[in-house]
Amino acid sequence: MSVxxxxxxxxxxxxxxxxGIKLVPLLMPTGRxxxxxxxxxxxxxxxxxxxxxxxxxxxxxxxGLVAAIIGCALSILGLGIAPFIKxxxxxx
Numbered sequence: 872m873s874v875x876x877x878x879x880x881x882x883x884x885x886x887x888x889x890x891g892i893k894l895v896p897l898l899m900p901t902g903r904x905x906x907x908x909x910x911x912x913x914x915x916x917x918x919x920x921x922x923x924x925x926x927x928x929x930x931x932x933x934x935g936l937v938a939a940i941i942g943c944a945l946s947i948l949g950l951g952i953a954p955f956i957k958x959x960x961x962x963x
Contacts, residue, residue, distance in 0.1 A: 879939075
């Protein structure tokens, strides 16, 4: 991954966070930096899995865009759902 790929992942994470706030504001985590960092990590993992196992969708600067968007969205969703899972399990 190059520097351009890193900035693409950050841009994807910011866009996914913005779209999530508009679509499902209740599930979005409150910390901006934590959410963007987790989205960037999820996008990197998704892109890495895309590069290792199969090539799906367009690639820009070594980043599989479709896999990065899916990985970013799933990681942010997991962070947003975690408090509700704790409540359902009775751990709060």
